[in-house]
Amino acid sequence: MNKYILPDFGTIQKANAGNSAAMQKLLVHYNTYIMFFAKHNGVVNDVYAEEIKERLMKAILKFDIDR
Numbered sequence: 374m375n376k377y378i379l380p381d382f383g384t385i386q387k388a389n390a391g392n393s394a395a396m397q398k399l400l401v402h403y404n405t406y407i408m409f410f411a412k413h414n415g416v417v418n419d420v421y422a423e424e425i426k427e428r429l430m431k432a433i434l435k436f437d438i439d440r
Contacts, residue, residue: 385399389433389434389436389438391434396433400426400430403429411425
């Protein structure tokens with residue numbers, strides 16, 4: 374059994390097509406992971422968090438979903 378809840382494929386497709394609401398939904402979904410990896414010495418670094426979000430958005434838009 375999968376203990377991780379994944380975002381639905383339709384939301385990913387919409388975000389890949391440039392839908393800002395879908396992109397925001399994915400950012401909210403992955404916010405816990407983003408905050409975890411943005412920590413430096415146990416404190417969330419906002420600059421790191423914004424860079425991770427930016428890289429995630431670029432990766433979603435660049436991904437070839439039809440392959």
